[in-house]
Amino acid sequence: MGEKKNGLTVLDSGEVLYDDLYLLSETDEKGIITYASRSFCKVAGYTNEELIGQPHNIVRHPDMPRAAFKELWDDVSTKGYWTGIVKNAVKNGGYYWVYATVLKSVDKSGKISYVSIRTKPSREEIQKAQELYATLK
Numbered sequence: 001m002g003e004k005k006n007g008l009t010v011l012d013s014g015e016v017l018y019d020d021l022y023l024l025s026e027t028d029e030k031g032i033i034t035y036a037s038r039s040f041c042k043v044a045g046y047t048n049e050e051l052i053g054q055p056h057n058i059v060r061h062p063d064m065p066r067a068a069f070k071e072l073w074d075d076v077s078t079k080g081y082w083t084g085i086v087k088n089a090v091k092n093g094g095y096y097w098v099y100a101t102v103l104k105s106v107d108k109s110g111k112i113s114y115v116s117i118r119t120k121p122s123r124e125e126i127q128k129a130q131e132l133y134a135t136l137k
């Protein structure tokens, strides 16, 4: 079944299962990480210092199709939000799945930032996303 440590279970497949409700991060307009919650750092396997200032593709998994992120950026910039299932890479190997809601925010001075609120997807959602992503580039 894998080993449970600190709220994380690592399966033989390399998939990391987590107990946390939300994994949060924020970026600037260009996708540079400006905030990462303790839960996000823990699951991704990075310290806060390692994530702040890095482009968000630091957690990108090679199985994720470019098309998903193109849609993410198109949707957040035009509609202000995007939701989707994302497979992310863990720093020292392995991966975890999230159901991500990305929102755009504009402050009084017109400065744009983005936040991603991630929760645990169901096995069915993961299965569907996996099948879809295998057909995309």
Ligand SMILES: Cc1cc2nc3c(=O)[nH]c(=O)nc-3n(C[C@H](O)[C@H](O)[C@H](O)COP(=O)(O)O)c2cc1C
Pocket (backbone or CB within 6 Å): 025, 026, 027, 031, 055, 056, 057, 058, 059, 060, 061, 064, 066, 069, 072, 086, 088, 102, 103, 114, 115, 116
């Ligand atoms: C708020 C926010 C959160 C993001 N979270 C992730 C994430 O968890 N995993 C990921 O691979 N990309 C995430 N992205 C998208 C990345 O910025 C990037 O577009 C993606 O990793 C693809 O990398 P590339 O643009 O270098 O091809 C996020 C973007 C924003 C704005």
